[in-house]
Amino acid sequence: MQKLGDFKLPNFFNYPPYFTLQPVRDTREKQIQLWKELVLEFCRSQKIFIISLEEDFPLFSNPTIERSLSHEAKEAFLSALVAEGRAEWIDKGHKKCLVLWHRIQDWADIILNFAKDNGLEDSVMTVEELRSGVESRGTELHGIDRTVLMRALKVLENKGKLAIFKGTSTDDDGVKFSV
Template identity: 80%
Template sequence: MWWISFECGSAGSLNHEAREAFLSAIVLDGRAEWMDKSHRQCLILWHRIKDWADLIIRFVKENGLEDSVMTIEEIRSGIESRGTDIHGMDRTVLVRALKLLENKGKLAIFKGTSTDDEGVKFSV
């Protein structure tokens, strides 16, 4: 995951309008997301959020976790995810992919007492 901020620049850099036009194009393609309303920070994605969601579903099915409960930390850094694309995944991107899957009825996200306790109940 990369963050781009428009705070700095140099003599040879693109002006703000050109940077925003370029980043808006990749946002429309699903390869980035604006992190603020003023379009001054952008999150560049390795995979689209929907592609991360597909990887998560594949991980769940391949590991027989269809009706399991896991914490978000277990998904991104647990034994089950070792050797997969989701191991070590950025938490912000993971949560966005999980919310997409929750909206599709594939899982339920529930809050814990801390961010380490946030959980997911799969229903794939």
């Protein structure tokens, strides 16, 4: 099995036809499903949140078999993730995509569990501490994209689980948990 760093690639990654959009509907649906799963698993394992169609992305080419996805194929696979709520186009030109390997509600649940597991009820933390602090090391929150984090925090704020405080700069924004 081929690897990309420490990530094990699925068998289809070495099958040249999977790097070309398939014309037969059933085959294309299977192809799209496989690529969606691969993109989500890879992004999760590497903590990648943004994919740019204009820049090199390791999954979109396989030098071993000398194949690369066309722009059309990349956009088709990412658009399929968007249709499922697992990604969002960041721009109108569909050049950059925010990958949601956890949906926003799932991130909110992860944050809430993190707060409970760490006894953070009635505690205040900065948003930066949640993203990169000592407490978040070794958790899925460590290194989370700020946009994703803020949206998940907003979900929790709307449910009365925390309050978001604006700081003098975005690094100073804080949250107070009331789990």
